[in-house]
Amino acid sequence: MIIVGNTLVSEDLFDQQFVCDLNACKGACCIEGESGAPLEQDELLRIEENLDAVKPFMRSEGIQALEEKGPYVVDDDGDFVTSLVGNHGECVFVNFDEKGIAKCALEQAFNAGATNWKKPISCHLYPVRLAKLTEYVAVNYHKWQVCEPACACGKSLQVPVYRFLKEPLIRRFGESWYQELEEVAAQWTAR
DSSP states (O other): OEEETTEEEOTHHHHSBOOOOHHHHTTGGGTOSSSOOBOOHHHHHHHHHHHHHHGGGSOHHHHHHHHHHOSEEEOTTSOEEEOBSSSSSSBTTEEEOTTOOEEEHHHHHHHTTSOSOOOOHHHHHTTEEEEEOSSOEEEEEOOOGGGHHHHHHHHHHTOBHHHHTHHHHHHHHOHHHHHHHHHHHHHHHHO
């Protein structure tokens, strides 16, 4: 781990390559797994404030699950996560395009100008996961088999994880933090 500001950054952000390949994975990270997307405390209100604007972008199954469970629940670890359609797998905010690729209703509403909030930072940052430590925030690369096409794509394009995630990393930590990260990355790769 490397200290950047008040974060501990995994070397994997520099060593691993990654570029989402939605045509290959079909957005599997939004429809597979045991739990919904992790949510930060301030995001609970953001979701609630935007529900009416987001519903036109949702599927009926998602709206039904939303009405039954609410937009978020507490998972087995005691963390807030987005609700799921059924007991595991598909996030309530997932819909599908004509190619069967999972899309985020929250992000579609944002892109259409219906809201001013894009989506949970955990989704925007994926495959990076954050963990709050006593004094730092750990910034870790999460390896998952559904992202193997993204790893292959990133490798062929030679795009490290931190570069692929520039926009969400700046969104979460700020421009100056990202500039420091780039300096650290240059030193790391020059070794």
